Amino acid sequence: MSAGKKILIGITGSIAAYKTPLLVRQLVKAGAEVKVIMTPAAEDFVSRLTLATVSKNDVLVNLFDEATWANHVHLGRWADLFLLAPLSCNTLSKMAHGSCDNLLLATYLSATCPVVVAPAMDEDMWHHPTTKRNLAAVESDGCSIIPVKHGELASGLIGDGRMAEPEEIVSWLDAFFARQNSLSGKKALVTAGPTYEAIDPVRFIGNHSSGKMGIAIAEELVKRGASVTLVTGPISLQAKGLRRISVTSAAEMYAACTGVDYDIAVMAAAVADYTPVEVADKKIKKNSGELTLTLKRTQDILGSLGKQKRDGQLLVGFALETDNEREGALKKLREKNADLIVLNSLQDEGAGFGHDTNKATLYFRNGEEKNLPLKSKTALAKDIVDTITELVK
The missing domain is CATH 3.40.50.10300 (CoaB-like)
Structure with a gap:
């Protein structure tokens, strides 16, 4: 169901970003057109070159690069869906409170397409009351949440907070796109x-x-x-x-x-x-x-x-x-x-x-x-x- 869809992927500063190139590759292979934006912190975990190669599009990080302006309004209108994967605890908090200090957040606040998030964080952060409030806030604002998994975390602990695997995210998106047309004509x-x-x-x-x-x-x-x-x-x-x-x-x-x-x-x-x-x-x-x-x-x-x-x-x-x-x-x-x-x-x-x-x-x-x-x-x-x-x- 992702074939022919325009998917904008936002990557935030989480170790789970190492999975995102594979996610991008699978979506492109399925026939989707994929563009990628990153927070500056995400560059510590995955390279622009890798993502540009698998997406076949330039990867954007900054609102301004010398004389060039990254049009966040256009990005949010171009996409059929904006997927944040991984979504870090820090970016989640900024989304919930309307902060706008980087290109990804500016795109989120101006996006007219559906927004889907795939959180990734350690177990204690995931279960913290503040995280629960922030998740409820972005969900109330219309975001859809791909559930986290139980498994090995970056800290070495076993628990909740692991980002869904790329193939699970692709399946979730297929079901999401199918639901979008489920009442067409009604x-x-x-x-x-x-x-x-x-x-x-x-x-x-x-x-x-x-x-x-x-x-x-x-x-x-x-x-x-x-x-x-x-x-x-x-x-x-x-x-x-x-x-x-x-x-x-x-x-x-x-x-x-x-x-x-x-x-x-x-x-x-x-x-x-x-x-x-x-x-x-x-x-x-x-x-x-x-x-x-x-x-x-x-x-x-x-x-x-x-x-x-x-x-x-x-x-x-x-x-x-x-x-x-x-x-x-x-x-x-x-x-x-x-x-x-x-x-x-x-x-x-x-x-x-x-x-x-x-x-x-x-x-x-x-x-x-x-x-x-x-x-x-x-x-x-x-x-x-x-x-x-x-x-x-």
Whole structure:
């Protein structure tokens, strides 16, 4: 699957850089066009001459060489994929904090292509809490991580932190490119964020949904080749590569969703179940008495889509529960005619509204259940879309 792809490889200062010439050679042999950039520290471990020979391209290290400027913006736009292998602990930290003191980091910060990293470091560094935070940060920013291996390390210890072998990285990239086209030709509808139900011109009933989970799913569907319509409540987050419809109320979201044709629908928004019967046309003044609001049910978006669902359409719902979680998710799966329910629990630390992380349990129509552990919402979105892709197949 790497044949015909343009792959930019970034090499950082790690002893594992000795493997990278073989990785470059295997990718070129597979039909990929490969260019290489290095950090200055990487030159202590592998030579430019070796990499230029196997890649058949000049190797870049510095932003400026005498009168020549290395166009980092062009590099990040040229590539179909930017692979950092090996990724050292030091460069990982710089990526997580937005540092830009060399050509590789400048290219990373301006890259418009997918970014994949293959970390390499000693075991204690790999398991350090700071490293875990930095990995979570770059993953949340959209980077994909090739897992490290357990084995002999440069220190002589046996443990975690060894960079994946070149043939394993090539196989991982083949699977990555295959996933990119797995939903090509499919139309997807995704909802994200809260809805606000007006009480008067300045007040509303709402919830704490940030929209992060829904947007992560929408962007992952785009990466797989789907044509995505994203319907969002009142949130400020941006999303790339898709059609977006912004709404405020549950009624507006219902109208937007029922007007979209889709093959895959993912209802990740936290839609209000109730809305005021009457909305005051002027701000309600505070007085000495109590204020009573009469509420009515909003239109059921997931249920309506379930009733209208045609053969070949896939419907995914979200459930956020505080108690009787499994029962609530299974009831929603059954009553809404959904194919999959993603259950979030407010009982789980680090999950739910406002967090950059989440965990979920998936409930399928055949009775199967699947637990997804706590991870960044970007990473969780990949797992959910992996499941969607399998169901579509």
